[in-house]
Amino acid sequence: MDLHSKATSIKGIGPKKSVALNKLNIDTLEDFLFYYPRDYEDRRDLRKISSLQDGDLALVKGKLILIVKGKVRFPRKQTLKLLVQDETGAMEVVFFHAAYLEKTLKKDEEYLFYGKVSDNMGRIQMLHPDVSKSEDSSEQGILPIYPLAGGITQSEMRKWQREAQKQLSEMEEYLPENTLAQNRLCGIRHAVENIHFPQDKKRLMEAKYRLIFDELLFLQTGLLMIRNRMTAGKTGIFFSPQAKVxxxxxxxxxxxxxxxxxxxxxxxxxxxxxxxxxxxxxxxxxxxxxxxxxxxxxxxxxxxxxxxxxxxxxxxxxxxxxxxxxxxxxxxxxxxxxxxxxxxxxxxxxxxxxxxxxxxxxxxxxxxxxxxxxxxxxxxxxxxxxxxxxxxxxxxxxxxxxxxxxxxxxxxxxxxxxxxxxxxxxxxxxxDEMPPGRQQIITRAVKANGREASYEFVRREVKKGRQAYVVAPLIEDSETLDARSALGLYDELKNRFFDFSVAFLHGAMKQADKDRIMQEFYAGEIQILISTVVIEVGINVPNATIMLVENSERFGLAQLHQLRGRVGRGEEQSYCILISDGGSKVAEARSEIMKATNDGFLIAEKDLELRGPGEFFGMRQHGVPELKLADLVKHIKILKTVREEAEKILSEDPLLQNEAHLSFKRKIDKMFQNVENLNI
Missing domain, CATH: 3.40.50.300 (P-loop containing nucleotide triphosphate hydrolases)
Structure with missing residues (x-):
């Protein structure tokens, strides 16, 4: 076997498991090594049963002295109850639907149990702990927890990772020696070994830093190469300085x-x-x-x-x-x-x-x-x-x-x-500066009980000759989502505002119909426009002074800010009303940020903090590869260091053709291979 051997070359990975691994983008042994844990369990310290407290996560070694099969009526489940003992006391271990364990566990033998401790009427108990033979050192230490799919267990994934690590000696270092030395980075073999099975927390941090640095360096170097390629050898058009604007x-x-x-x-x-x-x-x-x-x-x-x-x-x-x-x-x-x-x-x-x-x-x-x-x-x-x-x-x-x-x-x-x-x-x-004299939009966040007063406010504004947008998250009512729909609102509001011109707009309409409605709204022939987020970007209607958003908890900060930007384009005071039917603390935080500022850049920073970069941007739609470990918010300091490193490497070898950079170049190519039109 070598790093490029198929995952199926590992004993125990048959066709069914191979399909499940493919869903995790694991095809070769090298893919295993670069499939990182999402978390870790610290199983270094063996605990005595007498020291266990309710709520502890603990590793216990004990002798199995009793096995009792039973049933629970509601819901109907088969149970397996174990009595486990060490020199300090005993605890009860309970499994549901665990017939497979009944065949493997043997009375009077010692086992390792790892799980959450609970107090069951004065008795120490573990429900569904991980169990392994006491001499199995692979289930001790700092153990990785992986994202899984297709019925693969953590135990299987760890076992396969250990098999893949046997080929680690083949892995070549791909970063230049200068980069490693100047940035105090550990070697790639050390990093890959310790990201999966760290000997201690210090080595885990070294491994994480190295692999995060690598991801950001591949990304930055790749993007700089694309930029250089776009301009390399190209003479741009010379627009004469005499042509003054x-x-x-x-x-x-x-x-x-x-x-x-x-x-x-x-x-x-x-x-x-x-x-x-x-x-x-x-x-x-x-x-x-x-x-x-x-x-x-x-x-x-x-x-x-x-x-x-x-x-x-x-x-x-x-x-x-x-x-x-x-x-x-x-x-x-x-x-x-x-x-x-x-x-x-x-x-x-x-x-x-x-x-x-x-x-x-x-x-x-x-x-x-x-x-x-x-x-x-x-x-x-x-x-x-x-x-x-x-x-x-x-x-x-x-x-x-x-x-x-x-x-x-x-x-x-x-x-x-x-x-x-x-x-x-x-x-x-x-x-980053707004034209002088532009009025700040007043933003109000109200609960469902403020809905009636909000629509009365809309009526008063429209009576003055202004226009209003009303935005809903859905086109039609949904059986699965408890949210207002634009169509439902249209039916309701055309009756409430029978004395005004009310129209309905959504993204599924024919373009000609959308254009006609927007033209009529722009001309003032429509006074209240009910819509989905199709109006989020673009059009300029100076007479529109109200943006009312229903179920505002279902919109992201950037979306809410873009919607608010549809008003406040004329001389009259404009308002943004966010009506929420409840929601998470994050949704409440969004409303508070909207009330506090009209600054889109500040809002973008806050949105990024609340949602994280993965959700803030579906990064692939921007032509940027996904990152596995790096976080563009948390690791901003590393990012700045990496940017300088990428510029330094390319200043010496713009096409990465030197022998010292060939492995590095292959890694960048691999990162960008699935990104449309961004081959390096």
Missing amino acids: DEFLATLPYQLTGAQSRVLAEINSDMESNKVMNRLVQGDVGSGKTVIAAAAMFKAAKCGFQAVLMAPTELLARQHFDGLKSMFSVFGLKVGFLSGSLAAKEKKAVLEQIESGALDLIIGTHAVIQPGVTFSNLGLVITDEQHRFGVNQRAVLTKKGQNPDVLVMTATPIPRTLAVILYGDLDISII
Whole structure:
């Protein structure tokens, strides 16, 4: 056997167990070694029976002096009761449905029992403890607890891990010697041995640190290599410094904020260099990202290049098109719109204008990346709401030009530390300042008993001529979930607000119907819009001043903040009302954070703390591999060290071609192999 031998080469792993192991992504002996425990049990200290207390987790060695079979009527179960004794006293051990033990346990022999101690009317008792022969040293020490599947037991998994560890001597060290020495890391064999069967807690911590460091180093090095590959050997478009955006900015009815000016200067610097721009612009809802994108598009057009802006929904693309067409009309720039819903004749005309260069600026949905779209002279690519697009889609769009500059905009605030990871191939600019005079949205959190008063408040606001959103977590009523549905609310509220225009919107509707309803809401023809989270991102209705969220406990912090961002876009005071039917302490904490701040970046940090990175981002949808041990919040200090190490390694060997780096490179390739379009 060797590290690449199949798991089935271990005695006891047949076809059925092999299927179960495949669910855990274990196919080879090496996979076993890198399948980490989720926890540990400290079974180093043997306890005397006389010292046991109710609630203790303990390892006891004792002689089996009595075996009694029995039955319990309700529920009907067979029982096996054991009386176990050591030199200090006796305890009762009880198993249900344990016929297999009856055949293996023998009276007057010594066994090890590990489990939780309970006090049963003055008698010391263990229910369903782990049991093994007293001479079995494999069930003593600090033992790993693994995530399991398909009927595999902890005892089996430990046994197989020990078999796999017999091949550990073959494992080669893949980190460079300098990296190991400068970061005081233990060797890989020591780490793998002690992550599974640590001799003590000190060695366990050494092993964990090494393997966490490795995961973060593979991730950071891989992302930096992707970034380098995107720009290596590529000469970007040189946009002349003579093409000033001042002319465009002078037409705006307001001054840019300091943050907007800073970000625009960073974009200008990129565009006026020979390198390919790959920049992420992060800004909270309403911080003014669109005008920065418009300024970049203006510069591209003034230099004779086409610019394209891709939005995730037709609604948002239409809104951008209307706004930009109005902004650029005074300059004679031609702005076109492309989406899948255009009539064939209209689409054909737009495609011809794009190819001929008659259109300077093109706004659209994912239709702009379809094979039939050919640009005359594409110089700038902008994607809005990047988290709605795969990395692959952005790559397809950039291939439609000769190394065009790329600008990615997102209104989803991401803690900067995480943004460095998730957008490792992009430079990051942050608009962390709101335009002056923008009113803070007042947020209220109420229980179910405040629902009536909340809807009366909605009535008073709508009577003043304002508009309101009402959001529910479900489209239709559910038998399994106790939550309000948008359809149920629509039936209820169209009667309650019979004197107003009430409409219903959800994601399963045809795009044309969604667009029609949103257009009517934008025009003020609909006063109360009941919806699912389909309205979470994008549209701008300045007259909407109320966001009422039903069952707010069912939404994440980032989602609630995005929903709140749909209001507060006009001059009138806006409100966000969160109605909760109860929920966990985490749900209550979310409501308190929403009441306390409107700062999207602070909210993102809190959301990350509450949910953890795995849930905060389905990381694969961002084109980032899953991590097994590393936690991007808890291990932020290690992450910073790792980033510097990755940069140092690549500065010496950009493609990891040196002999000392080949094993390291293979590990990175393996980490990224299942991530779409991110092969190193």
